[in-house]
Amino acid sequence: MDLFARHQRRLRLYIQAMLPSPADVDEVLQETNVVIWKKFDQFDPDAPGSDFLSWAIRIAQFQTLDYRRRLGRRLASLSPEVMEQVAATLTREEPLLERRRDALRTCLGKLADDDRELIERCYADDGNVLDVASRLERKATSVYRSLRRIRRLLGECIDRQVAGE
């Protein structure tokens, strides 16, 4: 259970990187969790080279492919070959990503008040940018543009934080 809880965010990241909409991600993450649980007795943590995250990502990969196959052409996503490569990169990069996640909190504190407020509204309010735009009496495209800018600022700040550690 501890393993399961600890890797939820990582699994979500992998699936999010493969599929376009949060709803798709939720769906595949749920299916992945069910499979992980069903097959958990097949995972041997003591086996040489055994790594829960790699094993779970492998399952997420299969579930994503299965979901992609089921939805057919309606679902836009990466190709299976690139999915495989991204999965390998994710496993390799996970320690760095963890440090970046830690740095995010610091960088959020450095945002201008308006930017911080916008991020909080959009991410805390179930990510519904249209609602936020309506409440702020702004166009949705304008809010999206602001969010992109703020995410890039945060990305740069995180780069600096991690490089300075």
Add this chain to the structure above:
Amino acid sequence: MQNAHPDNPSELDTLIDAVIEGAATHADYARLDTLLDGDTTAQSHYLRRVDLHNTLRWTIESEATRRAIGELRAAGVGPDGVTRDDAAHGPVATIGRFAWVVGLAAMIAFGALIAVNVTSIPTPSPDDAGDGGGPIVATTQTRAPTPGTTRPDASPQATQTTPPTPATQPAQPDGPRIIDDAVATLREATGVIITADQTALRRNDPIGIEALTLAADARAVVAFDDGATLRVQGPTELAIRGAHHAELIRGRVVLSTTHTPGGFKLDAPGATFTDAGTELGVDVDATGRLRASVFRGEIKADVADRYVGITQHVTLTRDDGLDIAPDGYITTAIIADAGRFAALREPTSSRAPTIANASFEYPHTDHAQLAASGWTLMSHPVANAVGMHVNAGVIGAERAAVDVAGTTPTPPNGEQWAYLNAKTFEDGRLAHASMHQAVGEIAEDVTYRLSLTVGRLAHADRLHGSLYTVGLYTGSLESGPRLPLQVWRDPVMPPPGGASTATMTFHSPLHTPFRGQTLFIVIEAVPGAKPGMRQVLIDDVKLDIVNDRDVARAPATPATRSPLR
């Protein structure tokens, strides 16, 4: 790879933004595929950007939840049932994305309890397990209840002194669930079904105004006190909003309702269905696409146009369907799209009568003498008068609008009436029209409830004798209605210019010889004793099977309306 300047993003960043915003197209993914293929630096950059987006959501939602719990604690309330101020979903929509993940963890943990049979956990009694395949639970309810919910073991002291239980396993009281504001009962339950406060539900548990989450393989039947049922197939998120109101957030349900005054309201992303005496399936898939199909009766849907911002009012009748794409594109009049609900249909659905076009809105016309879709018009006796027409049809909105004499009452359902004429000639010949519809198979040991609204024009002559009859008949699709089971003569007589609603019941006995034969509704105009033409208006026909309790609740006297257009 360095981040591009915020004001001048690279192609890769633009594509990543599209992925993050859920707006990436096939072409975007194809291009992204090319950029990422074999380039580990680009892959790292991609993962970092997507992870930043995920972590932002995780962090900020966690902070919001923490703040809400802190506020509740400060107010002396326990941490459960925390609701976000979500205008779209209202106060009971506690299952957002964050809670969904947490709930999922809870479900898995809960599954673990079942699967591993941990010896330290007390073995539940057979009563705990329920007989519907519901989850076996051996946890003790220690947390404060959802607002509006009470438990025997919940006390303010416990709330204050017990630290918040991590939402890693659904809690369930040892005894029967007790809540104050129950509006429904979980009549059937298979698989993991949890409430917003992580309480696992079992068969026959009462359900209040609260959110429910069903795991992927779960099934449930939520039976409301007024007789409406929601058959739910997991994975589904659902909120019970009242005794006659539910909201489907995501997943699949089939709603069956009886003739409750005011109907039952089902909200779904992009549409609101108002439903009385019908059976309706609604599916909201992972992409946000909504698909609805009507199996029985007729429903009203308010469909929100996501771009124009104008709500469309749609009427869906039997075998009709509606599709709202994630991009807001609305398709109506979809026929035979109900296959996805096969697993959720009532086992007794074949017994339930199904009326098509009960409001006579199809076709929408200002021309009389067009037969309403689904109904068969007949003239009696056939061709008995030279040049006689089938004197029946629908009265459209336009005709009523130019009715300067103001003689047409307002139809109760939609904008059109069906009308039937009857004529008594000077020489004594008689002619009249009828309409009928096959509505299903005759079942045994059931009570049918039939209701309809009858209208009369304001300038209608004084009546001499009966005006119309309504009947349930047996027959076959080949021959039509043959043998009356029960016929009501003028079950209600509206005043000129008015409309009245009549409700009638008919009990089909056990071992009826007509079991399995086709059931028909027949409505017939009756010629008068004196020469002249008379007309009866019909609207809002409903027929369903009710149980004894519902029959007892049926209005004893017909309601009369007399607003003129």
